[in-house]
Amino acid sequence: MVTPNHYLALSAVLFAIGSIGVVVRRNLVIIFMSVELMLNAANLAFVAVAYGRGLMSGQSIVFFVMTVAAAEAAVGLAVILAMFRNRQTVNADDIALLRW
Amino acid sequence: MEWLIAGVKCLLVILLVLQLSALMLWVERKGAALIQNRIGANRANLLGIFPVNLGFTNTLIADPVKMFTKEDYVPDGADKFIHSLAPFLALFPAIITFAAIPFGDTIELAGRSIELRAVGIDVGILYISATVAMGVYGVVLAGWASNNRWALLGSIRGTAQMISYELAMGLAVVSCVLLYGTLDLQDMVRQQGQMLFGWLPAWGVVYQQLAFILIFTAGMAESKRVPFDIPEAESELVAGYFTEYSGGKQASFMLADFAEVVMVAGLVTTLFFGGWQIPYLSSQGLALPGMAVITVSPLLVSLLQVAAFLVKVLFFCWLQVLVRWTVPRFRYDQLMNLGWKAMMPIALLNVFVTALAILLFGEVA
Amino acid sequence: MSPYLFYPLACLTIAGALGVVLNNNPVRSALSLVATLFLLAVYYIALQAHLVAALQIIVYAGAVMVLFLFVITLLNLSPDPADRTSPLFGAAALGSALLLAVVLGRALWATTLPGAANTPLPEGFGTTVVLARQLFSEYLVAFELTSILLLVAVVGAVVLAKRDPSPADMDAPAPGREA
Numbered sequence: 001m002v003t004p005n006h007y008l009a010l011s012a013v014l015f016a017i018g019s020i021g022v023v024v025r026r027n028l029v030i031i032f033m034s035v036e037l038m039l040n041a042a043n044l045a046f047v048a049v050a051y052g053r054g055l056m057s058g059q060s061i062v063f064f065v066m067t068v069a070a071a072e073a074a075v076g077l078a079v080i081l082a083m084f085r086n087r088q089t090v091n092a093d094d095i096a097l098l099r100w
Numbered sequence: 101m102e103w104l105i106a107g108v109k110c111l112l113v114i115l116l117v118l119q120l121s122a123l124m125l126w127v128e129r130k131g132a133a134l135i136q137n138r139i140g141a142n143r144a145n146l147l148g149i150f151p152v153n154l155g156f157t158n159t160l161i162a163d164p165v166k167m168f169t170k171e172d173y174v175p176d177g178a179d180k181f182i183h184s185l186a187p188f189l190a191l192f193p194a195i196i197t198f199a200a201i202p203f204g205d206t207i208e209l210a211g212r213s214i215e216l217r218a219v220g221i222d223v224g225i226l227y228i229s230a231t232v233a234m235g236v237y238g239v240v241l242a243g244w245a246s247n248n249r250w251a252l253l254g255s256i257r258g259t260a261q262m263i264s265y266e267l268a269m270g271l272a273v274v275s276c277v278l279l280y281g282t283l284d285l286q287d288m289v290r291q292q293g294q295m296l297f298g299w300l301p302a303w304g305v306v307y308q309q310l311a312f313i314l315i316f317t318a319g320m321a322e323s324k325r326v327p328f329d330i331p332e333a334e335s336e337l338v339a340g341y342f343t344e345y346s347g348g349k350q351a352s353f354m355l356a357d358f359a360e361v362v363m364v365a366g367l368v369t370t371l372f373f374g375g376w377q378i379p380y381l382s383s384q385g386l387a388l389p390g391m392a393v394i395t396v397s398p399l400l401v402s403l404l405q406v407a408a409f410l411v412k413v414l415f416f417c418w419l420q421v422l423v424r425w426t427v428p429r430f431r432y433d434q435l436m437n438l439g440w441k442a443m444m445p446i447a448l449l450n451v452f453v454t455a456l457a458i459l460l461f462g463e464v465a
Numbered sequence: 466m467s468p469y470l471f472y473p474l475a476c477l478t479i480a481g482a483l484g485v486v487l488n489n490n491p492v493r494s495a496l497s498l499v500a501t502l503f504l505l506a507v508y509y510i511a512l513q514a515h516l517v518a519a520l521q522i523i524v525y526a527g528a529v530m531v532l533f534l535f536v537i538t539l540l541n542l543s544p545d546p547a548d549r550t551s552p553l554f555g556a557a558a559l560g561s562a563l564l565l566a567v568v569l570g571r572a573l574w575a576t577t578l579p580g581a582a583n584t585p586l587p588e589g590f591g592t593t594v595v596l597a598r599q600l601f602s603e604y605l606v607a608f609e610l611t612s613i614l615l616l617v618a619v620v621g622a623v624v625l626a627k628r629d630p631s632p633a634d635m636d637a638p639a640p641g642r643e644a
Contacts, residue, residue: 002471007508008573010475014482014501016566021486023558024550029491029537033498036529037485040505043521045573051512052578054586056599059517063600066524067611071618073529077536078625084540085628091545182492223593226519233527237499240531244492244538252538263531283593 007048014041028080028090032073039069105214110199113218117198120417121358126159128358128421135425167354170347175247178344183245187345187352190238193231194359200224201366202286203409204376205383207402216376216406217286224285225273228367232269232322236262238356239341246344254340257330257432262322264439269318271447272311275454276371279307289375293382299389301379304372310450312372314443316416319364321439323357326424330432365416373412376405466511478504489544491537495530502526513591 018041021034043062050058084090133140141158174183201224204216221227236259243255280288294302305312321328330340342353369375380388381404385395430438481504484497502525509518549555589595600608 002466002468004512004578005574005576006471006475007512008576009570010478010508012569012573013479013566015569016562017479017482017486019565020558020562023562024555025486026550027491027542027545029533029540029542030485030494033485033494033533036525037482037498037501040502040525043517044505044508047509047512047514047517049578050514051586054590056587056590056595057603059514059591059596060599060604062514062517063520063596064604064607064611066520067615070524070529071614073532074618074622075625077532078622081536081539081626090540090542179490179492182496185496223515223519226516226523230519230522230527233523233531236527236531237534240534240538241492241496244534256535256538259531259535263528 004048004052008045011041011045011048014038014044026092028083028092028095029077031092032076032080036069036073039065105212106219109214109216110218113198113203114195116203117195117359117362118355120362120413121355122160122164124358124361124417124421125163125354126156127418128424129159131418131421132425135422164351167351168348172347172349175344178247179245182241183344184349186238186241186245187349187356188238189241190235190356191352191359193234194356194363197228197231197363198366200227200285201370202289202375204402204406205290207399215286216402220286221284223283225277225283229266229270229273233266235322235356235360238353242345242353243341246341248344251341251343254343258324258341261324261328261330261435261439264436265318265321265328265443268439268443268447269315269322271444271451272314272318273371275308275311275447275451276304278451278454278458279304285370285375289370289377292374293377295389301374301377303374303377308372308450308454310446312368314447314450315371316364316368318439318443319360319367320420320423321435323360323364325357325361325420327427327429328435329429330435361417361420362413365413365420368416369409369412375412376409378405378408381405466508470511474504474507478508491542491544492534495533495537498533499526499530502530513586515591516593516596517591 015038018034018038021037022031025031025034043065046058046062046065050056050062080090083095087095089095130140144158144162174180199218200221202215202217206213206215208214239255239258239262243252243258246252276288277283280291282288282291288304292301292303296302296306300306342350345353380386381396381401383398383401385393385401387393478501481497481501485494485501488494488497502521506518506521506526509515509521550558587595
């Protein structure tokens with residue numbers, strides 16, 4: 001029997017894997033993709049709880065998360081493009097002007 | 101038993117799409133020849149006796165054999181896995197789109213009622229939008245995996261064109277959804293069985309002419325057919341984004357092209373021309389206006405309706421071939437201007453006017 | 466969803482997620498993410514969220530990931546050896562991610578949710594009509610703000626990604642202007 005808790009556990013695992021990606025990788029585009037993975041893990045948790053409690057609010061929130069993630073992806077990738085034009089690199093270690 | 105019926109229906113739909121695509125290859129070549137006042141391919145025949153002038157042997161037997169026995173190579177320095185994956189990603193969505201399109205009414209066979217569509221998807225129209233969106237991946241990956249900067253350029257242009265026209269198509273589809281009040285395609289086709297003023301079948305084209313033109317045009321732009329075929333541009337670039345493909349992989353891209361032709365024809369038929377509906381004929385019988393109802397056996401009615409669906413789909417496939425060989429191709433900036441500055445605002449205006457009309461005059465169903 | 470379907474798909478999803486994080490080639494990483502998003506759409510259908518599943522494929526797998534692939538091909542990114550941090554840092558990250566997974570997983574596993582087996586779902590759960598009704602009544606302000614957000618994102622992306630016109634470009638007439 002697959003309960004909604006199974007889906008929640010899967011979402012926790014996906015979230016952790018996404019967090020590894022954000023911390024370990026240095027390529028900006030791959031960091032961005034790991035952030036999208038974490039957002040999707042959160043979406044899965046929302047939909048599972050909506051199913052478990054019988055509330056449609058979970059799916060409405062997923063709708064908004066998807067929209068915001070799409071907007072964020074568009075702007076973030078435009079920033080990465082502009083950064084690449086200026087510095088010819090997308091390595092996060094090389095773009096460290098504001099670091100101490 | 102349920103699984104068997106579902107499996108048979110899916111197999112039927114897949115085979116239908118593949119057969120129609122192969123037939124479209126012949127229609128394309130012979131239709132082009134007729135329009136251009138020449139004969140077309142007719143040099144091959146079987147054992148000297150198969151009909152020579154119809155060109156069947158050339159297009160339906162010799163061409164596929166040639167394509168699948170050609171050497172299949174991957175260019176130097178290209179990513180082998182992605183090079184092999186791209187044709188699959190181009191072909192797969194084009195075929196599975198037909199899962200949502202109904203090809204007949206619910207029939208009663210041996211005591212169980214079978215719905216004549218591959219899968220009963222209640223968000224049918226969104227499913228079709230989703231599979232059309234997935235078709236972009238084949239183009240992007242084909243250009244990238246070719247290790248050829250001209251192929252990459254062609255694929256970037258092709259991708260930009262496809263996602264631009266997806267927008268116009270999606271908005272035109274929204275006005276259809278507003279009209280019928282449902283996302284389910286079978287429901288939309290059933291609603292088109294009603295009669296206006298007692299004699300006019302309430303097909304979608306009676307209410308939404310502009311949406312029909314928009315979806316037809318955007319569908320042709322999605323499948324990158326002339327006049328929108330600048331990514332392929334057979335007479336100018338070598339083959340655009342699938343230059344570095346030969347043999348079976350190129351056959352997959354061609355097949356994807358024709359499968360999308362069939363898909364656009366199926367979509368337009370379902371949304372605007374009554375799908376499987378035959379005017380005045382329903383499961384009760386033939387009900388011509390002003391005459392008594394003539395009862396017809398329901399099984400015969402179902403068969404006639406499936407045949408009517410096929411005839412309508414074939415008509416729209418033929419229409420796309422006609423448009424292809426009549427109109428010259430657009431330049432790239434003309435194409436993008438048309439998509440963003442002309443079709444999208446018109447589609448938005450269509451949505452507003454439809455919503456206003458529904459508010460003032462009430463819904464259709 | 467039957468367990469025979471859930472566990473294999475869950476393994477595939479986790480493999481896809483690991484493919485995103487561990488792949489050297491950015492294009493393969495993006496393709497792994499597309500596969501993962503597809504599998505998540507399958508889960509949404511199993512959880513009676515049909516509209517959300519369709520939107521996931523149209524928006525995420527069909528538009529956002531195409532945008533990612535576009536940027537990767539435009540920037541011509543190739544596998545880069547300087548892409549990873551030091552192994553010590555990687556081990557520490559793995560350890561903390563395991564800790565996160567265990568803590569979060571146990572907390573979420575222990576929550577009590579009445580599944581659909583006990584209480585039936587409300588009428589029309591997951592259909593477009595019900596979701597739309599909720600979006601236009603309870604969450605109307607958020608909905609309108611989202612539309613403004615999307616407009617801002619479009620304008621911002623176009624402005625950020627635009628190339629600065631060089632003086633030479635300014636003198637020559639734009640192509641196609643006479644057409």
